[in-house]
Amino acid sequence: xxxxxxxxxxxxxxxxxxxxxxxxxxxxxxxxxxxxxxxxxxxxxxxxxxxxxxxxxxxxxxxxxxxxxxxxxxxxxxxxxxxxxxxxxxxxxxxxxxxxxxxxxxxxxxxxxxxxxxxxxxxxxxxxxxxxxxxxxxxxxxxxxxxxxxxxxxxxxxxxxxxxxxxxxxxxxxxxxxxxxxxxxxxxxxxxxxxxxxxxxxxxxxxxxxxxxxxxxxxxxxxxxxxxxxxxxxxxxxxx
Amino acid sequence: xxxxxxxxxxxxxxxxxxxxxxxxxxxxxxxxxxxxxxxxxxxxxxxxxxxxxxxxxxxxxxxxxxxxxxxxxxxxxxxxxxxxxxxxxxxxxxxxxxxxxxxxxxxxxxxxxxxxxxxxxxxxxxxxxxxxxxxxxxxxxxxxxxxxxxxxxxxxxxxxxxxxxxxxxxxxxxxxxxxxxxxxxxxxxxxxxxxxxxxxxxxxxxxxxxxxxxxxxxxxxxxxxxxxxxxxxxxxxxxx
DNA sequence: GCCTGTCAAGAGCATTGCTCTCATTTGTTG
DNA sequence: CAACAAATGAGAGCAATGCTCTTGACAGGC
Numbered sequence: 056x057x058x059x060x061x062x063x064x065x066x067x068x069x070x071x072x073x074x075x076x077x078x079x080x081x082x083x084x085x086x087x088x089x090x091x092x093x094x095x096x097x098x099x100x101x102x103x104x105x106x107x108x109x110x111x112x113x114x115x116x117x118x119x120x121x122x123x124x125x126x127x128x129x130x131x132x133x134x135x136x137x138x139x140x141x142x143x144x145x146x147x148x149x150x151x152x153x154x155x156x157x158x159x160x161x162x163x164x165x166x167x168x169x170x171x172x173x174x175x176x177x178x179x180x181x182x183x184x185x186x187x188x189x190x191x192x193x194x195x196x197x198x199x200x201x202x203x204x205x206x207x208x209x210x211x212x213x214x215x216x217x218x219x220x221x222x223x224x225x226x227x228x229x230x231x232x233x234x235x236x237x238x239x240x241x242x243x244x245x246x247x248x249x250x251x252x253x254x255x256x257x258x259x260x261x262x263x264x265x266x267x268x269x270x271x272x273x274x275x276x277x278x279x280x281x282x283x284x285x286x287x288x289x290x291x292x293x294x295x
Numbered sequence: 296x297x298x299x300x301x302x303x304x305x306x307x308x309x310x311x312x313x314x315x316x317x318x319x320x321x322x323x324x325x326x327x328x329x330x331x332x333x334x335x336x337x338x339x340x341x342x343x344x345x346x347x348x349x350x351x352x353x354x355x356x357x358x359x360x361x362x363x364x365x366x367x368x369x370x371x372x373x374x375x376x377x378x379x380x381x382x383x384x385x386x387x388x389x390x391x392x393x394x395x396x397x398x399x400x401x402x403x404x405x406x407x408x409x410x411x412x413x414x415x416x417x418x419x420x421x422x423x424x425x426x427x428x429x430x431x432x433x434x435x436x437x438x439x440x441x442x443x444x445x446x447x448x449x450x451x452x453x454x455x456x457x458x459x460x461x462x463x464x465x466x467x468x469x470x471x472x473x474x475x476x477x478x479x480x481x482x483x484x485x486x487x488x489x490x491x492x493x494x495x496x497x498x499x500x501x502x503x504x505x506x507x508x509x510x511x512x513x514x515x516x517x518x519x520x521x522x523x524x525x526x527x528x529x530x531x532x533x534x535x
Numbered sequence: 536g537c538c539t540g541t542c543a544a545g546a547g548c549a550t551t552g553c554t555c556t557c558a559t560t561t562g563t564t565g
Numbered sequence: 566c567a568a569c570a571a572a573t574g575a576g577a578g579c580a581a582t583g584c585t586c587t588t589g590a591c592a593g594g595c
Contacts, residue, residue, distance in 0.1 A: 223515040542589095
C-alpha cells in the first residue's frame with residue numbers, strides 16, 4: 056500500500072470526508088442498530104444531500120464494510136491492550152483479561168458487536184479480503200496466550216492427550232503451521248472450543264438470550280465461566 | 296385458552312389465512328433473511344394486496360413474533376425428538392443428540408436460527424410473554440438430562456465442587472427451584488456454560504465466523520466439542 | 536487564466552411499512 | 566329467503582428508504 060499522506064489536498068479532503076462518514080455511521084450504528092443504518096440519515100447529519108455521499112461510499116454495503124473493519128479494529132485493540140496490561144507470564148490472568156475485554160466491549164457496543172458476531176445482515180456478506188485481518192486479532196491473541204503458556208510449560212494437558220480424529224488433525228495441523236503454534240493438536244481444538252464458548256457466553260448476554268431476570272449476578276456468572284474455560288484451555292491459575 | 300376448533304367458519308378461514316401468511320413468511324425468511332422480510336412480498340405471494348394482510352397481522356413485528364414462535368417450536372420439537380430417541384439412561388448420548396439436533400437444525404435453517412440466536416432485529420423486541428415458553432424448550436431439555444443423570448448418580452462432580460460466590464448462588468438457587476432441579480449449584484452453573492458454549496459453537500458455524508476454509512472437518516470438530524462439553528457438564532460416556 | 540475533473544444538488548424510480556376510505560363479499564339472523 | 570351487519574379486499578396515499586442520472590458550480594493543475 057502507498058498509504059502515508061497523499062500529497063494532493065483533494066485526496067486529503069476526500070479521506071477526511073470518508074472518515075467523517077464512518078464516524079457518523081458508527082454513531083448511527085451504535086444508536087439504532089445495523090439494519091437501521093441509513094445512508095440518507097448519515098447524509099443529513101453530514102449536512103449534505105444523500106446523493107453526495109455516494110461520491111465517497113459506493114453503497115450502503117460499502118459503508119457497512121467500513122464499519123465492520125472499524126469495529127473489529129477497536130475490539131482487537133482493546134483486547135490486545137487488556138492482555139498486554141498483565142504480566143507476560145501470567146497466562147491465566149491474560150486469558151481472563153482477554154475474555155473480560157471482549158465482554159466489556161460487547162456490552163458497551165451491543166449493536167457493533169451484533170454486526171460482527173450476530174446474524175449476518177441480510178444480503179450483505181463482508182468481503183473476506185478486507186475483514187479477515189482485523190477480524191482475527193482476538194483469536195490470534197487467544198492462541199498467542201495458549202502458545203506462550205505451552206512454551207513456558209505452564210499448560211496442563213489434562214485428560215486431553217487423547218488424539219483427535221485424522222480429518223480434524225489435518226485442519227489443526229494447518230492451523231498450527233499458519234499461526235506458528237507449538238501447542239499440541241488436542242489443545243488447539245480445545246482452544247477453538249474456548250474461543251467459540253467465550254463468544255457464546257457474551258452473545259447470550261448481549262442478545263438477551265438469558266431471560267430478562269434469570270441471572271442477576273451476570274458479572275459473577277461470566278467470571279465463573281471464564282474460570283472453567285481457562286481450565287478447559289489447560290491454563291492453571293497462578294500459584295498461590 | 297378456548298383453542299380447539301372454533302365453530303364459526305369465519306374464524307376457521309381466518310386462522311387458515313394466518314397460517315398461510317406464516318408459511319409464506321417462513322419461506323421468505325429462509326430464502327432472503329430476517330430483515331428482508333417484507334409484508335408486501337408475502338401479500339403478493341398470497342395473491343392479495345398489501346393492506347389486506349394487515350387484517351390478519353397487525354404489523355411486520357407481529358409477523359416476526361409469529362415466526363419466532365414458529366421457529367422455536369420447530370427447533371424445540373426436533374431437539375426433544377432427538378433426545379427421546381436415545382435410551383433414557385444414556386445421558387451422555389442424550390446430550391450429544393441434543394447438541395447435534397441443534398446444530399443440524401441451525402445449519403438447515405440458518406436464517407431462522409439467526410432470527411432466534413443472532414443479533415436482534417433492530418427496533419424489534421420479541422414479546423417475552425409469548426416467546427419464553429417455546430424459547431426455553433432446549434434449555435429445559437438440557438437441564439432435564441443433567442438432572443436425570445444427577446438423580447441416577449451418573450453425574451461426576453469433577454473438581455467443580457468448589458462453592459460459587461454468594462451472589463451467583465442466589466440466582467442458581469432460584470433456577471433450581473423454578474425448574475425443580477436436584478443438581479448442585481456448581482453443576483447448574485456448568486450447565487449454563489455448556490448451554491451458551493453449545494450455541495456459541497453453532498453460531499460460529501452458521502454465521503461463518505470460522506474463516507471460509509479454516510476448518511474442513513467441521514462435523515468432527517463439533518463432535519469433539521460436544522465430547523468436551525459433556526465432560527464439563529459432568530456427563531460420563533457410557534461404560535465400554 | 537483557462538480547462539478539466541471533482542463535487543453537490545435535485546429530480547426521479549422502485550421499494551418498504553402502514554393508514555385511510557370505499558366497495559364487496561360473506562355469514563348470520565329475522 | 567331476504568336483509569343486515571360484520572368481515573374482508575382493493576386502492577390511494579404518506580413518509581421513508583437505496584440508488585441512479587443529469588445539471589450546474591467550483592476548484593485544482595497546466
